[in-house]
Amino acid sequence: MSDLPKPEDLAKVKHLPPIWKGWMRTPVEIRSGIYCYGSKPANLEYVGMPNPREWSPVDEDWKLPDNWKQIFLDGLRERLEKFRSLKIFMDICVRCGACADKCHFFIGSGDPRNMPVLRAELLRSIYRKEYTTAGKILGRFAGAREMTYQVLKELWYYFFQCTECRRCSLFCPYGIDTAEITILGRELLNLLGLNTDWISAPVANCYRTGNHLGIQPHAYKDMIDFFVDDIEEITGVRLNPSFNRKGAEILFITPSGDVFADPGTYTCMGYLMLFHYLENLGLDLTWSTFASEGGNFGYFTSHEMAKRLNAKMYAEAKRLGVKWILGGECGHMWRVINQYMDTFNGPADFLEEPVSPITGTKFENAKTTKMVHITEFTADLIKQNKLKLDPSRNDNLVVTFHDSCNPARGMGLLEEPRYIIKNTCNHFYEMPDTTIREQTFCCGSGAGLNAGENMELRMRGGLPRANAVKYVHEKYGVNMMACICAIDRAALPTLMEYWVPEVGITGVHELVGNALILEGEKERKTDLRGEPLPGMEEEEEEENV
Amino acid sequence: MPTVEFEGHTFNVDEDGFIDDFNNWNEAWVRHVKQTEGIEELTDEHWKVIKVLQDYYKKNGIAPMVRILSKVTGYKLKYIYELFPSGPGKGACKMAGLPKPTGCV
Numbered sequence: 001m002s003d004l005p006k007p008e009d010l011a012k013v014k015h016l017p018p019i020w021k022g023w024m025r026t027p028v029e030i031r032s033g034i035y036c037y038g039s040k041p042a043n044l045e046y047v048g049m050p051n052p053r054e055w056s057p058v059d060e061d062w063k064l065p066d067n068w069k070q071i072f073l074d075g076l077r078e079r080l081e082k083f084r085s086l087k088i089f090m091d092i093c094v095r096c097g098a099c100a101d102k103c104h105f106f107i108g109s110g111d112p113r114n115m116p117v118l119r120a121e122l123l124r125s126i127y128r129k130e131y132t133t134a135g136k137i138l139g140r141f142a143g144a145r146e147m148t149y150q151v152l153k154e155l156w157y158y159f160f161q162c163t164e165c166r167r168c169s170l171f172c173p174y175g176i177d178t179a180e181i182t183i184l185g186r187e188l189l190n191l192l193g194l195n196t197d198w199i200s201a202p203v204a205n206c207y208r209t210g211n212h213l214g215i216q217p218h219a220y221k222d223m224i225d226f227f228v229d230d231i232e233e234i235t236g237v238r239l240n241p242s243f244n245r246k247g248a249e250i251l252f253i254t255p256s257g258d259v260f261a262d263p264g265t266y267t268c269m270g271y272l273m274l275f276h277y278l279e280n281l282g283l284d285l286t287w288s289t290f291a292s293e294g295g296n297f298g299y300f301t302s303h304e305m306a307k308r309l310n311a312k313m314y315a316e317a318k319r320l321g322v323k324w325i326l327g328g329e330c331g332h333m334w335r336v337i338n339q340y341m342d343t344f345n346g347p348a349d350f351l352e353e354p355v356s357p358i359t360g361t362k363f364e365n366a367k368t369t370k371m372v373h374i375t376e377f378t379a380d381l382i383k384q385n386k387l388k389l390d391p392s393r394n395d396n397l398v399v400t401f402h403d404s405c406n407p408a409r410g411m412g413l414l415e416e417p418r419y420i421i422k423n424t425c426n427h428f429y430e431m432p433d434t435t436i437r438e439q440t441f442c443c444g445s446g447a448g449l450n451a452g453e454n455m456e457l458r459m460r461g462g463l464p465r466a467n468a469v470k471y472v473h474e475k476y477g478v479n480m481m482a483c484i485c486a487i488d489r490a491a492l493p494t495l496m497e498y499w500v501p502e503v504g505i506t507g508v509h510e511l512v513g514n515a516l517i518l519e520g521e522k523e524r525k526t527d528l529r530g531e532p533l534p535g536m537e538e539e540e541e542e543e544n545v
Numbered sequence: 546m547p548t549v550e551f552e553g554h555t556f557n558v559d560e561d562g563f564i565d566d567f568n569n570w571n572e573a574w575v576r577h578v579k580q581t582e583g584i585e586e587l588t589d590e591h592w593k594v595i596k597v598l599q600d601y602y603k604k605n606g607i608a609p610m611v612r613i614l615s616k617v618t619g620y621k622l623k624y625i626y627e628l629f630p631s632g633p634g635k636g637a638c639k640m641a642g643l644p645k646p647t648g649c650v
Contacts, residue, residue, distance in 0.1 A: 205648070
C-alpha cells in the first residue's frame with residue numbers, strides 16, 4: 001500500500017493547464033495510491049468472466065489474448081448498435097467544458113483526464129477512428145486515434161477513477177450521461193478480464209452466497225442475533241425478527257455492509273427496532289438470508305453481471321410469496337432497481353403494488369418495480385403520526401445530510417431523508433446549496449472504488465464533500481453527517497478522519513432507532529453505539545468506576 | 546503471486562501481504578506478521594484475538610464484525626488497535642490468516 005500524503009500537502013491541487021504535447025501524445029503513468037489491484041483469477045472464474053489470470057496493473061504485460069484489440073472493437077461496435085444512448089453520447093459532445101470543473105476527481109486531483117469531457121474523449125477518440133469518416137481520414141486532426149496497448153491502459157486507469165456519480169451529467173447542456181460512458185467502458189474492459197479485485201471479489205461472493213461479503217445464512221442470522229442482544233441490553237426490549245418466512249407480506253433487502261461494518265451496523269439496529277415497533281400495528285415482514293444484499297457490484301462490471309446478481313431479489317420475493325419488497329439505505333442498489341430491474345428481471349407481475357400496511361399509503365412511484373425505499377416508508381409513518389419519537393435523545397448530535405449520489409440523482413429522493421432527520425433530531429444544518437440535493441458531491445469511493453490501496457484517489461475525490469462538511473462544522477458545530485448509502489457509511493468515516501476528524505457518520509435509521517420509543521422499554525442510558533445519552537454522562541461514569 | 550520465505554516456510558501472499566489460503570497458516574506466519582507489523586512482543590492477548598478470529602472464521606467462513614470481536618474478547622476497539630497497530634482487519638486478520646473483507650465495508 002502506498003504512503004498517503006498529509007492532508008495539507010494533498011490539498012495543494014494545481015488546476016492550471018499543464019505544459020503539454022497534447023493529451024494524446026502524453027502517455028499515461030499508472031501511479032500507486034490511485035489504482036486498485038487487478039482481479040484475481042478465482043473470482044473471474046467463479047462467474048465465468050473472460051481471461052482469468054494473475055496480473056497486476058503496473059506490469060508491462062497484462063496477459064491479454066492475442067486478439068484483444070479485435071475483442072475490444074467488436075465489443076464497442078456491438079454496444080453502439082445495442083445502446084442508442086452510447087452512440088448519441090459519442091456523437092454529440094461539442095467539448096464545451098461545462099462538465100470539466102464539476103467532477104470531484106478533477107477538483108481533487110487537477111488531472112486533466114479526470115475532466116468528464118476528457119475521460120469520455122478517451123473512448124470517443126477510438127470511436128471516431130473506427131466509425132466516423134472524418135476520423136478515418138483526418139485522424140488526430142479530427143480527434144481520432146488508434147486503439148493501442150497504451151490507450152487500453154489509459155482507458156482502464158481512468159474508467160476506474162470515476163464513481164459513476166453523474167454530477168457532471170447534471171451540468172451537460174446536451175444531457176450526456178458520462179457515467180454511462182464509464183459503465184460501458186468498464187464493460188468493454190471486462191471482455192478482456194480487466195476488472196479490479198475490489199469489484200470482482202464481491203461479485204463472486206454475491207453470486208455464491210447472495211451477498212458481497214460472502215456471509216452464509218447461519219452467519220447472517222448470527223449477526224442479526226448479535227444486534228438483537230445489543231438492543232435488548234440498551235432498551236430492555238427483546239426483538240424477534242424472522243428469516244426466509246414464507247407468506248410474509250413484505251420482504252426486506254438491505255446492503256450486507258449494514259450487517260457487518262460499522263457504522264452501518266447501527267443503522268441495521270435502527271431497521272430492526274422500527275420493524276419491531278410496527279409489528280403491533282400490522283407489519284408482517286421477513287428478512288432473507290438468500291437475497292441478503294441490496295448492492296450490486298455487478299453493475300460496476302457489466303449489464304449482464306448486474307442482471308444476474310439482481311435476479312435474486314425477485315426470485316426470493318416469488319419463492320416466499322410476499323406482496324412487495326422494502327429496500328434499505330443503499331446507494332447504487334436504487335439506481336439498478338429504478339432504472340434496470342423491471343426490464344432486467346421483470347415484470348414482477350406476481351407482486352402487488354406496494355401499500356403501507358400501517359398507513360394505507362400507496363407508493364405509486366414503485367408501481368412497476370414493487371420495491372419501496374425505507375426512507376419513503378418511514379417518512380410516511382412520521383407524517384401520519386404513527387411513530388412515538390423522542391428527538392432529544394439525539395441532542396448530542398449536530399447533524400448535516402449528505403445526499404448519496406444514486407438516490408439523489410438516480411431517483412430524486414431528496415425530501416424524505418431530511419424529513420426523517422428533522423423529526424428525529426433537534427439540530428440539523430444543511431451544507432451549501434451547490435453541494436447537496438441534485439448537486440451533491442460524491443463520497444469519492446463509489447462504483448467499487450472503496451478499496452484500501454487507492455486511498456490517495458479516494459481522499460482526493462472526497463475533498464469537495466469534505467470541504468463542505470468542514471464549512472458546516474466550523475459554522476454550526478456539525479459533528480455528525482447522515483447518509484443513506486452503505487458505501488458512504490463505509491467510506492465517509494475514513495474521509496472525515498482524514499479531512500474533518502471532528503465529524504462522524506451515521507445512517508438515517510440509526511437516528512430513528514435512537515429516537516423511537518419502544519413499548520415497554522426501560523429508561524435508556526446510552527444511544528445505539530453505547531455512548532451516553534444527553535444528561536446521562538455522569539451516570540455512565542459512575543457505572544464505569 | 547508474490548511469496549514470502551520465513552523460518553523455512555514459503556507463503557503465497559497477495560498485494561497487501563495477506564496469506565492466500567487460511568489452510569496454509571501456521572505459527573511461523575504469526576511471527577512473520579509480527580515483524581512486518583512492528584509488534585514488539587506477542588502476548589496472550591494477541592493470541593486470544595487470533596484464536597477468536599480463527600474460531601469464528603472456521604465456523605462462518607468470514608471474519609467476525611468488529612463489534613463481535615470486541616464483545617467476545619472483551620477488548621475495546623481502541624485496545625485492539627494497541628495490540629495490532631494496523632487495526633483488526635489489516636493487522637489482526639492478516640496475522641490470523643483470514644482474507645480481507647470486501648464490498649461496502
